[in-house]
Amino acid sequence: MKRIVSPVRASEGVAVGRAYVVRRSVAASTAVCGDVKSERDRFERALETSISQLSELAAGDGIFAAHVEIARDDMLRDGVLSHISDGMPAAEAVKCTGEEIAAMFADIDDEYLRARVDDVRDVVSRIGANLSGGVVNPFEGVRDGDVIVADTLAPSDMAMIDFSLVRGFVTEAGSATSHVCIIARNRGIPAVVGACGCTSAVADGETVAVDAANGEVLFALGEDDERVYRSKADAWYGERASDSAVKDLHPRDASGREIAVYANAGSVEEVRAAVAAGADGIGLFRSEFLYMSEAEEPSEERQYEVYAAAACACGGRPLTIRTLDAGGDKMIPYMDFGHEDNPFMGWRAIRVSLSCREMFKRQLRAILRAGAVGDVRVMFPMVTDMSELRETKSILEECKSELSSEGIAYDSDIRVGVMIETPAAVLIARDLAAECDFFSIGTNDLTQYVMAADRANARVSALCNPMTDAVRRAIRMTIEAADAAGIECGMCGEMASDAAAAGVLLEAGLREFSVNISSIGRIKRSLCALCRDSDRE
Amino acid sequence: MLSEKVILTAPNGLHARPAGEMVAMIKTMDGKIRLTVGAKSVNGASMLSVLSLGMKSGTEVEVAAEGGDEAGNLRRVVEFIRNISE
Missing domain, CATH: 3.20.20.60 (Phosphoenolpyruvate-binding domains)
Structure with a gap:
């Protein structure tokens, strides 16, 4: 059995499930670069699409209202347009500007506020995805009982995930204040964030255990290990199930x-x-x-x-x-x-x-x-x-x-x-x-x-x-x-x-x-x- | 131009949600707002600039209003910052 331990406590509970390791499809870098005008138009369209997608998402989760403001910021738009004028393809200009903006956050001496750079990256990668043919949903193959293993899970990712299927979350990046932790805690899903190396160490499809309270991800499980963690997970789910049987509880007073x-x-x-x-x-x-x-x-x-x-x-x-x-x-x-x-x-x-x-x-x-x-x-x-x-x-x-x-x-x-x-x-x-x-x-x-x-x-x-x-x-x-x-x-x-x-x-x-x-x-x-x-x- | 200093008391600092709300409000104003923390001064209508100030709990920020209803705009921004509680 191997384990990765994170110093962060993201949520509670124990889960065992099939690892669904998220592979991000990188947009083809061989995309033909048009002239400055056509790249500029492509960027403007991708930006418009992104803003309207984010505005729709904002109805479900207020964090996206903040993302709309990021996408509408002239600093982002002007940065990208200036790179395009210098002859850069739109996709690269977006990426480049995203990194320049992220660098502005490096000096912030507060961990929670510095983590907001994740919000900027999330918006930038959405614009990039819209430039290369639309946002791809990397979670389409998630099956009931899976543990999602990813580099990072941004608010946009979380908006695509069907939580009723997911047993647990494991990410490489993230802090206790990341969006994924807030959702994991609200929904009672065991999660470990800050598990460095998890996406390369854990094989897609293998059985993994997530021990959220101890910040541990366990994989390459032997039979005995799996039994131990399954019984821990069962105990946790038993407790949760008694919660989900709550619908059938009907307290009545003495008069009925x-x-x-x-x-x-x-x-x-x-x-x-x-x-x-x-x-x-x-x-x-x-x-x-x-x-x-x-x-x-x-x-x-x-x-x-x-x-x-x-x-x-x-x-x-x-x-x-x-x-x-x-x-x-x-x-x-x-x-x-x-x-x-x-x-x-x-x-x-x-x-x-x-x-x-x-x-x-x-x-x-x-x-x-x-x-x-x-x-x-x-x-x-x-x-x-x-x-x-x-x-x-x-x-x-x-x-x-x-x-x-x-x-x-x-x-x-x-x-x-x-x-x-x-x-x-x-x-x-x-x-x-x-x-x-x-x-x-x-x-x-x-x-x-x-x-x-x-x-x-x-x-x-x-x-x-x-x-x-x-x-x-x-x-x-x-x-x-x-x-x-x-x-x-x-x-x-x-x-x-x-x-x-x-x-x-x-x-x-x-x-x-x-x-x-x-x-x-x-x-x-x-x-x-x-x-x-x-x-x- | 009118300006006023205010201390942010929100426990989590000025994070994405309240920053987004504040920027949206400033954009509806008829004048300009500048926010200054230490040596850094930014346009209050730019979400990225505002976030890059990294205003944590206890940060003193100077709000400056120029153009339009300066007194009214200044008051609204100062009140907003003062009242962020999340």
């Missing part, structure tokens, strides 16, 4: 009422991941990413596409879309928030939406239309006064009647919810409950406002704890108000993802938990165990 475990998501991709991880629906779909990842406000059509895709991905399960929660610590690049001494008490969330009425209407129309596709609900952040809820609902009605008169399909009975995240909302919860269909408690903001403690300030952050008496009482008051009015009450803050708090919340009467994707299994199992215990009593 089912307790829902929803997930929080910020993109269509995350909605899919949440459903695959066993979520009963999406309790919080953050619409900010749509606004933050683009250079301008997303159009109604663009928003509709995303919301409808998310509703489809939910497959009939509820999808609760929170309207734009801008301000506070979430800035939208093209909106002017002005100077605020106290942004968390300033112009944010529903306050922004109500003062940008036309923008708000575009979002509401898109959400209403997505309601025709699935079980979509709309939720408003930071409501502190009845007048805000009433005004919001009247704008919603205005959107409905516009859509009706335009003959566009929408959900006329869309359920309307309010986030309870300020002391004001808790105090008027009974009034709010009379005029909306559900509540969702946002514990992060609620805790900081109730306790008047900034979680970013180390000297007071101990006070910023949702388990304090005041916050627990606020949560209880909210649930009681919802119960009295016969509306649902969920929770989408960090507290809902904390297994240690599940007992307290259950006892307070909470029956809907909306949690981080990685916590779905843990919270469902905790709730099942808690319910069993209370049955026995």
Whole structure:
């Protein structure tokens, strides 16, 4: 048995599988070089193609929005055009410019920022591929159970890989902050990065073991070695499988009422991941990413596409879309928030939406239309006064009647919810409950406002704890108000993802938990165990 | 021309995502923005230049706005840098 050890810890787990060693096809360097004008035109076309490919990818993963900016940078374009004018073929000019730009990053004395040169290389190699007849997918031959072994796995590579087939990742280059590590951790795929020499040492098709926690890649396995690692991998997969059986876990309280475990998501991709991880629906779909990842406000059509895709991905399960929660610590690049001494008490969330009425209407129309596709609900952040809820609902009605008169399909009975995240909302919860269909408690903001403690300030952050008496009482008051009015009450803050708090919340009467994707299994199992215990009593 | 110094407090420094958002915002402005770190000064509308500054957590950057709504543009960029939290 041979092994390569990496100093980097990329993810967890053990996997054994068939090595799929990625061979990059190098573009034919014998390509005929045209005259300066035709090479320039070829480059411009390849650049345009690359930008439109990256813009499409940006809908699934925000990193590609940054790649679009790299591709659009005049420094790249001017560099390439100047080499072409000097008589260089376009492909070589692109490569050369890429290396010149990469050299600018060499002096950066921070490992994480220096690693962004990988983003530059990824964009440059895409332009190069588009020059030589298009981006080739080197992962087409990947079969179920394979371990991918590659020189490097750039964001563009990851966008081509079907993760449901992959058992593990091994790369020569990369650090713990590489894109591949982030994906491996999010999806629970064992990975080793920084395994120098792996692509030449490991034979394509041989059986390899990946021990991610120890940063080891093992190959040329003897029978005994393989048995040992297979049993380790089985144990790891067993644990994961109990997670994938999470769909079939249905915690119920003493009265037999089912307790829902929803997930929080910020993109269509995350909605899919949440459903695959066993979520009963999406309790919080953050619409900010749509606004933050683009250079301008997303159009109604663009928003509709995303919301409808998310509703489809939910497959009939509820999808609760929170309207734009801008301000506070979430800035939208093209909106002017002005100077605020106290942004968390300033112009944010529903306050922004109500003062940008036309923008708000575009979002509401898109959400209403997505309601025709699935079980979509709309939720408003930071409501502190009845007048805000009433005004919001009247704008919603205005959107409905516009859509009706335009003959566009929408959900006329869309359920309307309010986030309870300020002391004001808790105090008027009974009034709010009379005029909306559900509540969702946002514990992060609620805790900081109730306790008047900034979680970013180390000297007071101990006070910023949702388990304090005041916050627990606020949560209880909210649930009681919802119960009295016969509306649902969920929770989408960090507290809902904390297994240690599940007992307290259950006892307070909470029956809907909306949690981080990685916590779905843990919270469902905790709730099942808690319910069993209370049955026995 | 108006300028102001600001310290980046984002734990991961100015990495690809927030840099992309900031550059996209600067491109929509009617004036020019220059960012200066130490002896290096770059055009704020160029993603590659901005990334090449290697702004890590704690870096002091001078933002200079020239042309158009200088005060407004300066304020937006300074606020953006100040508020990067990821």
